[in-house]
Amino acid sequence: MKNPITESPKKQPTAPLCSVFRRFLKSKGLKYTIERADVLDAIIARDGLFEAEELLLELRRRGHRVSKATTYRTIHLLQDAGIIVQALFDSKQAHYQLIYGKEPRDHMVCMKTGRLVEFQSGELTQLRDRICKQLGWTPIGHRFQIYAVSPEGQQPER
Amino acid sequence: MKNPITESPKKQPTAPLCSVFRRFLKSKGLKYTIERADVLDAIIARDGLFEAEELLLELRRRGHRVSKATTYRTIHLLQDAGIIVQALFDSKQAHYQLIYGKEPRDHMVCMKTGRLVEFQSGELTQLRDRICKQLGWTPIGHRFQIYAVSPEGQQPER
DNA sequence: GTCGGTGCAAATGCTTTGCATTGAT
DNA sequence: ATCAATGCAAAGCATTTGCACCGAC
Secondary structure, three states, X not given: OOOOOEEOOOOOOOOOHHHHHHHHHHHOOOOOOHHHHHHHHHHHHHOOEEEHHHHHHHHHHOOOOXXXXXXXXXXXXXXXXXXXXXXOOOOXXXXXXXXXXXXXXXXXXXXXXXXXXXXXXXXXXXXXXXXXXXXXXXXXXXXXXXXXXXXXXXXXXX | OOOOOEEOOOOOOOOOHHHHHHHHHHHOOOOOOXXXXXXXXXXXXXXXXXXXXXXXXXXXXXXXOOOHHHHHHHHHHHHHOOOEEEOOOXXXXXXXXXXXXXXXXXXXXXXXXXXXXXXXXXXXXXHHHHHHHHHOOEEEEEEEEEEEEOHHHHOOOO
C-alpha cells in the first residue's frame, strides 16, 4: 500500500513571499508599509500555525511596534492575497497558517494531551479533487483535521 | 474508479438519542430537565448543521422558552456526550452538527455563492484511519471542509 | 500633496459566568 | 430536602471600527 502521508515540514524558500504581497497590494491600489512588511516577516519566521495574539508577541520580540488593529487588518489582506489561510481548531480564536507555495498541510490533534501534529497527504488532495470533479465544482483549498489519541495519551489514567 | 462520495442525508432513526443523553447525564450525576430535552429535540428537528442562534429561534418557534445561557450549556453537554460536534467554517461563530449514530458528514463551501453541500466519503474515513495507524494514533473523529467554486459560481461576473 | 494607513480606544457580537430562584430526584 | 439547573444581566474576549494624525506613492 502506498504511504498515505508525508510527515512534517520541509523548509521552503521564503524569499518571493514579500514580492507576492507587494504585487497583490499594488494591484489593489494599496500601499506596502513597514508595518505590513513586519507582519509578514513575523509570519514567515514562525512558518507554521499561529494565532493573532502570538503574532503580536513575535512582533514585540523583534522590536516592531505594530498595533493590534494593524496586525488584524494585515492578516485579512494576507488571506485575500492567498498567502495565509485560516485553520480553525476551536471557536475561541482563529488560527492561521502560511500556505503560499506550499503543499496543503493538515493537522492531527490529540484529545488527551493536546499534542498537535502536522502532516501532508497527497492522497487526500487527490480525493478532494475527485469529489469536486464529480459534483462539477472547482477545488480551491481544503481543511482537514483529525481528532485522535496519541500513543502517549493511550496510557491508562492515574 | 470507485465512487468517492455518497451525497446527501439519509434519515436516521432518532429515537434512541434522548435516552443516550439521559444515560450520559445520569452517569455524571446530572439531571435530565425539560429544557435539556427541548434543546435536543430542536437539534434533532434540524438534523443537519446549526448554530446557537438558529437553535434559539427553532426553540422559540416550537414555543419552548429556553434561555440563551441554558442553550449554550446544553450544547456543551451534548458535545461531551458525543451526540454533536463542532464543525467550524469561520471564526465568527461556532457551527454544530448531530453525529451520534451517523457516518461522518463533511462539507463543501462555495467561495463565490456561499452555497454549502454536505457529503460523506467512506474513502476519506479509511484514509484517516490509515494515517492514524501509521503514526500509532487512535482515530476518534475528523473534520473535512472543501473550499471550492460551485458550477453556478463559475459564471463570468457581471 | 493625496489618499490610504496607523494607533488608540471604544464598540461589537458570540459565548460564558455569578447569583438568586426554581425544580428534579 | 438536597443539590443541580435555570434565567437574567453582567462580564469576557477575540476581533472590528471610528477617528484624528501620519506617511507611502
